[in-house]
Amino acid sequence: MNSNYGWWLPVAASSYAGRIDGSLAILHWAMVIIFGLWAVYMAYCLIRYRSSASPRADYHFTESMKALTPDVVILVFEVWLIFFVGVPIWAHIREDLPKPPEAVTVGVTAEQFAWTAHYPGADGQFGKQDIRLVNAGNPLGLDPADTAGQDDVVSVNTLVLPVGKRVLINLSAKDVIHSFFVPEFRIKQDAVPGMRIKLWVEPTLEGKFELGCAQLCGTGHYRMRADVLVKSAEEYQKWLDAQKKGI
Amino acid sequence: MSDSHAMADTNTGIPSGKLGMWVFLASEVMLFGGFISSYVILRTGSTNFVVPGKEMLGVPLAMVNTFVLITSSVTMVLALDAIEKGNVKGLIRNLIFTLILAACFLGIKSYEYPHKWHEGITISSGLFGSFYYTLTGLHMLHVVGGMAYMGYLLRNALAGRYTVQSHARVEYAGLYWHFVDLVWVILFPIFYLL
Amino acid sequence: MERVETFWSKYVFSLDHKVIGIQYMITSLLFLLFGFSLVLLMRWQLAYPGHPIPLIGRFLPDFIAAGGIMHPAAYNTLGAMHGTIMIFLGIVPLGVGAFGNYILPLQIGARDMAFPRINMLSYWNYFAGGVLMLMSFVLPGGAAQSGWTSYAPLSIVSPGQTVWLIAMTFLITSSLLGSINFIVTTLNLRAPGLTFSRLPLFVWAQFITAIILLFAFPVLQAAAILQLLDRVAGTSFYLPTDLIVGGNILDNAGGGSVLLWQHLFWFLAHPEVYVLLLPAMGIVAEILANGTRKPIFGYKEIAGSFAFIAFLSFIVWAHHMFVSGLKTKLSYLFMTTTMIISVPSVAILTCFLLSLKGASIRYRLPMLFALAFLPLFGIGGLTGLPLGFTPTDVYLHDTYYVIGHFHYVVVTGSMIALMGGIYYWFPKMFGRKMNEKWGHVHFWGTVIAMNGVFFPMFIQGMAGVQRRLYDPTVQAHNLAVQPLNILMTASAFILLLFQIPFIWNFFHSIFKGEKTEENPWQATTLEWACPSPPLPHRNFDKEPVVRRGPYEYSVPGRGEDFWPQDKP
């Protein structure tokens, strides 16, 4: 069985995975503590105040603002959590998009039951796409006439990324909603048809990971997966050069 | 004031039927609110929302239509005013006027739809056409429902069922009809004028 | 309006809120059982993917299970119909339709609902919607298969959604008619002396649920009509331009927005999940007050929290859409409103827990269910925290963690409370008691089996197992936690076995249960002041006058430890 996965979270293989795991841990510890206190208190009440032990209930214990202190504690904890932990991480993940020169740009298009990666090639320009040209051999409908598309690399169900470099992914879908989900990178983003959504990830671990679809997209939803191979910079370049260029 | 506003024997003093009608109208506000929100959202946000020119939409005819519906709203309120004074004949006369005006509204609409089809605005021609036919179609269904309600009232009025003391159903039909007119007052500018 | 009472007008087209309540109860219990059996098929497929379904596998037609092995499309259909049936045909009609119709008029001392005919119309709309939903399995095009959330464009391009949408319009009409009835009845037909601050919490819960339904459901009606037109009339409200499905380009006018459906759907669906929860909380409040022989702790806080939850549930919906392309600015806003809404939920649970302090707890059957509700709903509520918090939701969204969260809230929360409600009000409905021994067997078996099914979902969720997967073993990251599926499937079958004593107990006790007088639990609210079963069409022999609050238990200086609302 693959060593990446165990009983708790899969291995953390991207730069912000550590921070997300941190938030998960904080939240789950808080939940365990709250639930523990509740359970202890309830067990005590069930035993202490059973009818045989306290035949007559206390009529007056029905109103006291002091009793709502657990709510205030949870509210303070949540305010701290959201404004000091949540917002920074969320801004970092969503709005801290890398710029093309120092980041590798990859176009990922989801379709019913396959992921198609689109590398701009040496010129760094994506070829023009036209849906009327889409056929089995040309899944993205690249326009052969367009010079920018001559050196583009298209790879189906195999996404190769360099380790240690920030990758900017232009996510889109052809038909229905899919969801780009790599458990090891702790990344998930719906691929919505008609929208081109930008997200970024910085792999920190070399190896073979798995890209699955997290949004129901039809009968083949369960088998819609692709391999994510994180290689060193040279091997990534070697792989890129070895691929067929253009149409 | 007429007795229908007198304190009913309910906790809130409002007769149950009237409160029920107002609660129903609140849910209708949300129904049309949902549709109109979707229309506004897609019209401002959609990448290709083609709005046909004014001359294709037949604005003068629609203005006449709005005028017809407002008049029917007035005759409805005059009908209620008549029965509150006990004038059953006035009630019947105004009810018939309202029914005729409503039929006239439907007539103008049934002329307008084929005219628009020839102009190329059909339900699947684009978002404007889709929203136009969905919303005005739903509104016409409400107009037809209103006419059936008033037909029922007319039958009872002719049978002499309504008097100064008991004519609550006329008021509830009035509330419903004014709401239908109110929806058209909103639909008219957002489709034809803006 | 005494009509001649024939069999049809007495039992089938009855105007009496009690008969309509029982009709709702039995129909919704049958739908719950049917929805549950759908999930057993799914659980079998998840535990043993690719193996033929035992027993009934051979008899299923080829498009469902060729050679006994389930087809992926059939799995998606089961998933979509399980969600729809359990929510729209099971728990809401049981919580709002059955208990609301039967108990609300009794608790406010009314003779019947404000509009009996609309009440009957509401049931028959629900019945028509339910039958249509069941027929959608066999109608051409088949049943819906794009999840109970039916996200566009999948729901528009895949077969089987049209009949689902039409059935939904019937169900929405039924809920709207019901909510109009509840609001007007609660406002207008309260017994003299029954002010809003003396209303039992069950009536508060039903009243506020009706208001949520009134404002939320029409928006889904609008969204469903738009989707129906997208499917049938070639409009493209939810279809963007240039869609290419299965190799051929969709010839639609385009321009629509996919996110519009999600916004409209969740604008209803989040208030809807509170509609599932509030009646159950109302029932727990009633049973807790009765079982602890003590006025419920913080009556005003709980009623206020109900209202606050209702208002907030309308501005919280987009926390379902954090990763669906929502603007990040908006996700901050909805994360804050989600945090605010967690406050009243915690407040209610704290008040329930604090009402145990200083109590004199009688461990009878309904009280067991109410006590089990507290910790289990606590787990459900707490696991909502990481889902409402965006960084953790990025990872946990659309995984089994989400399924574990809402099943803990709805199944071990609302369902357990509703079962407690059945045991609690059964003597009032039929004048007979349900068998205590079989009740305990059903209680302990259900609670343990439920935890066996739902707790492993959190572990699977943390491992990143996505939801709605026909065969999880295809993806490597699911293999580590695949053995849990076998445990969950076994617990699901055990859960089914433990429902049999409940079903037998329910129908057996209607005729042969041990007879009881009108107030077996020695409760204080008004429904126990009328004979059981209450007089048809009049409920009370003389109209009750309310003199005090709903939960006057153990009043100092009185012999009995309960002081009914209407007694001098």
Place this chain on the structure above:
Amino acid sequence: MRNVYLAVFAALAVLTAVTVGASYMHLARPQAIAVGVCIAAVKVSLIVFFFMHMKFEGRIIRWLMVAALFFALILLFFILPDLGWSCAVCFGGEGSPMIQGFTWGIAVLLSLPALLFGAFAFFIIRSIRRKNELTRDHSTAI
């Protein structure tokens, strides 16, 4: 009451003519929308207050319609920034002034009902508390 209704009728007719006239004056888009919406709002309130007798109704019905309108507007103004202004050009630009403006607009919109409900709840609780004082001293007497 008859002349009131006829006066309202005349007002509605004139307003219809005015709104159609305004649309032919080719105003800039935001102004045209503002004028159209305001005239429609005036006509709607005329109908609701006079024809539907809202002026004489109890406050429960008034609160009901305010709540309905409020929730309908929530639907509109909460979805707009997400889809409303996602024109192709400014989609990527998170910081575009339009979206910023809208986000602050929502924040104000969110605080307004909170204040409203807060004040409303405060008055209710105060009246209940005052009523309890009055009834407490003689209710325990019976």
